[in-house]
Amino acid sequence: MNPEPSGPAEPAVPPEPSGAPEPSGAPETSGAPETPRERGAPVGRRVFLGTLALGAVGVLAAPPLQRGLEAFLGSAADKDPTGLTGLLPNGGGFRYYSVTSSVPHKNATNYRLTVDGLVDRPTAYTLADLRALPQTRMVKDVQCVTGWRVPGTPFEGVRLSTLLDAAGVQADAGAIRFSCFDGAYTESLTLAQARRADVLVALRMQDKDLGHDHGGPVRLYVAPMYFYKSAKWLSGITVTEKVKPGYWENRGYDVDAWVGRSNGRDDEPTN
Ligand SMILES: Nc1nc2c(c(=O)[nH]1)N[C@H]1C(S)=C(S)[C@@H](COP(=O)(O)O)O[C@H]1N2
Numbered sequence: 001m002n003p004e005p006s007g008p009a010e011p012a013v014p015p016e017p018s019g020a021p022e023p024s025g026a027p028e029t030s031g032a033p034e035t036p037r038e039r040g041a042p043v044g045r046r047v048f049l050g051t052l053a054l055g056a057v058g059v060l061a062a063p064p065l066q067r068g069l070e071a072f073l074g075s076a077a078d079k080d081p082t083g084l085t086g087l088l089p090n091g092g093g094f095r096y097y098s099v100t101s102s103v104p105h106k107n108a109t110n111y112r113l114t115v116d117g118l119v120d121r122p123t124a125y126t127l128a129d130l131r132a133l134p135q136t137r138m139v140k141d142v143q144c145v146t147g148w149r150v151p152g153t154p155f156e157g158v159r160l161s162t163l164l165d166a167a168g169v170q171a172d173a174g175a176i177r178f179s180c181f182d183g184a185y186t187e188s189l190t191l192a193q194a195r196r197a198d199v200l201v202a203l204r205m206q207d208k209d210l211g212h213d214h215g216g217p218v219r220l221y222v223a224p225m226y227f228y229k230s231a232k233w234l235s236g237i238t239v240t241e242k243v244k245p246g247y248w249e250n251r252g253y254d255v256d257a258w259v260g261r262s263n264g265r266d267d268e269p270t271n
C-alpha cells in the first residue's frame with residue numbers, strides 16, 4: 001500500500017475522483033481533478049499504466065461538473081499545447097482542484113481546526129484564534145506534480161510548528177496526519193518535515209484571505225514540496241506515531257514530495 005519513497009510504485013487504485021453525489025445547489029468549487037494528463041509526466045504515465053493493468057475503462061474520468069470561467073480556462077490550459085491560455089486571467093496560473101464534487105463553505109463562524117492525537121493538550125482553534133497568532137509570510141513558486149508552476153506566490157499564516165508546540169507533542173510521536181472538511185482528502189508529513197519553518201497553516205494566499213476555491217478559510221502550505229501536500233480546507237491535525245500515506249499517495253504519488261527530487265520529476269526547487 002505504501003509506495004516506495006522514490007520507486008515507481010504502481011498505484012493501488014485508479015486515479016478517479018471520488019464523486020460524492022452533489023447536494024442541491026451548484027457548488028462554487030469545481031475544477032479538474034488531479035488526473036495527470038500531461039504527456040511525459042512520469043506520475044501520469046505510471047498511474048495510467050496502473051489503471052490499464054487494473055483493466056479499468058474510462059481512465060481519465062470526466063472531471064466533476066466544471067462551472068465558471070476560471071475552471072473552464074484551467075482545464076483548457078491542461079490541453080493547450082501553445083500555452084496561450086496561460087496568458088489569460090484564469091486564476092493566475094492556478095488550477096482549482098478538488099477530489100470531491102462539492103465542499104461545504106466554512107467561515108469565521110463555523111470554522112474549526114482541531115489538533116489532537118499524541119499531544120498533551122488537544123486544541124480546537126477558531127479562525128479568530130489562528131489570526132491572533134504570529135503570522136509568517138513567504139513568497140515562493142508553486143509546483144504541481146502534473147507540471148504546472150506558478151511563480152512567486154505569497155502565502156501567509158501560522159507556522160505549523162507553533163501549533164504543535166502549543167499542543168505539546170508527546171515523545172512517541174513521529175508524524176502528522178492532516179484531514180480536510182471536504183471529507184475525503186488527507187495528507188501526511190513526518191514530524192521533522194512538519195516542524196520546518198516553511199510549513200504553514202495558511203490563512204492568506206496572494207495577499208488575500210484564502211478563498212473557498214483555494215482551500216479557504218485555511219489550508220496547509222508545504223513550501224518545498226509538490227502542491228498536493230498543501231491540503232485545502234484543512235480541518236484536522238493529528239499527531240501520530242508513523243506516516244500514513246495521504247489521498248494521492250495511496251494512488252501512486254510519493255510520500256516524501258520534495259520538488260525536483262521525487263515523483264520521477266526534475267523541476268527546479270520552489271524557492
Ligand atoms: N482538500 C484538497 N486539497 C488539495 C487537493 C484536493 O483535491 N483536495 N488537491 C491538491 C493538489 S494535487 C494541488 S495541485 C493543489 C491545488 O491547489 P489549488 O486548487 O489552490 O490550485 O491542492 C492540493 N490540495
Ligand SMILES: [Mo]
Pocket residue numbers: 034144145146227228
Ligand atoms: Mo497537484
